[in-house]
Amino acid sequence: MTTYSAVRTTGIYCRPGCGAKPKAENVRTFEQPAAAEAAGYRACLRCRPYRVAGTVPDEAPEIVCRAVQLIIGGFLDDGNEDALGARLGVSARHLRRMFHDHLGVTPDQFARSRRAHFARRMLDDSDLSIADVAFAAGFGSLRQFNRAMRDIFRATPKELRARRRRDDRLAADGGLVLRLPFTAPYDWPAMVTLLGRGAIPGVESVVDGHYRRTIMLDGAPGMIEIGPGGDDHLLVRAHLPHWEGVIHVVSRIAGLVGVDLDPVVARTELATDAVLGPLVTRRPGVRISGVWTPFEVAVGIAVGPARAGELAARYGVPVPGLDHGLTHVFPSADVLAETGEPVAELAKAMAAGEEPRFADASAREHFALRLGARDAFPATDPAIRDAVGDADPERWRPWRSLATVHLLLSG
Template sequence: MVTTGIYCRPGCGAKPLAENVKTFELAAGAEAAGFRACLRCRPYRVAGPVAAGAPELVCRAVQLIIAGVLDSGTEAVLGARLAVSPRHLRRLFRDHLGVTPDGLARSRRAHFARRLLDDSDLTVADIAFASGFGSLRQFNRDMKLVFRASPVELRSRRRKADRLAADGGLVLRLPFSPPLHWEALSAFLAERAVPGVESVRDSVYRRTISLDGEAGVIEVTRGGDDHLLLTAHLPFWEGLIHVVERAGRVFGV
């Protein structure tokens, strides 16, 4: 909404006049244009499609960003992986997504961190590294750029209903757009489970994973009408964002 400087997700209860609405392909594009997330619909809690309809090169770049190439690398590194110059890559991103590669990576990390601030009791330092940030300084700077507030301030604003209690492990929501037929999906995965790696029992999907040579376990089950619940038992939280994104791809959310 150009009059308020706030961006919303589709379906938000806010009803601005049509002439006061500007649309963006991505939340990251709205943030790059100076808009901040709506506190009512909280668009950062739902991951929408990325690069739908964009050229193949942009789609490949987005997948590399999701895989974490820009968590520690630069746009030059990303361009080299795709055999294009950083300048050409930035132009393609601005033309098709409305944001630079660095801007998209920053938004992705910040949105995941905001979910952890809301849903978990992890420390701010643990959340920074779990979300792919290289340092606490970068974490504080980027959260202020995206949300106009520090991580500590954002943690103090969380809603009581957001906090997820866990009997061991860290619990996170995996939001999806209904419908999702959980019983059929879990049965499909059970038939194709890799022995010793995956299992499905009592509608709970379990999988062992390896993080830098150390073992961990994730569990996924139906959480509500619009989200799954992922419980992670990991040796450390650094890089958690990639574990969650890989789990989301398994379930198509």
């Protein structure tokens, strides 16, 4: 993962590759920009570390990873650390201690830094008004937004926008275009291939190296498009009913395409394996794709993408006028629970907050894989079974999810 260097004599922190050459004895390192900021350092104006993907170490404890995902989903927009700890079954004090030990920052500081960094990128990338940027980034008020930007970047949002470079602004002939940063190596062709394997017709499409899908945002339909951008970012184009809370839409996109977790340790350990080593060496930027909604993926696994597409066409909200075969938003669990379809029981269970019960072990493992489990392994899947051959998958623990993805791509 990215390590940030902070210079005691200047009070500035930088990302790797910055041209600054401080004396080694004056340098501190941080794994999270939020940790550097909490220690009193400000972002370098030359290398702009807020434009680098911030990832959580893949060896971090499960409870920290779960907390981070809740924060990314907006839990601390309205809640507090006490509520977050209660949700995870631990005290806020214990949770803060775990965050400090593994991320160097408290949950509140992590959330605040994420919002500020997202807003800073939006000030660069878009022409949205400063008020729209504030609410798109999840701030509750302009006063809160201005205070956070002054604390972290030592300037007002208006001053920060005035500093953007000529090539920062992303011109758009429709929708909102944003950069989605990632930490290299990242293999977009591999990821778009994985997303295309389970794409639900009418809801998702993969055409010419771009992934597109319909979404529902606060009861109104929208569409997102993800495609290649540069050496350190993808480009996201969003057509949404409003911009408030866009940070959470972009965070879900990041999880969907696997840029929010760089599997450094998993990749390093699997690279030494006789079977997986050549696959990892050939495609070191492979990540694990996530989900847009767990229910949609569960239905796709249960009945197959084609049948899931038929359900979307019958029960989903139509979205007219789109290209690339997109026609409907996938129906919610509440909607399908009221139908006579075979997936109605699955829908009722998931609408009630229960985990889906798959009779097939391979289906259970594929679902766990997409939901972010580190060690999911669908051993009975014919494609996996053929790729494994005589190898013993037990030696790939606890990183069998990444092993599974490499094996699927090797077929």
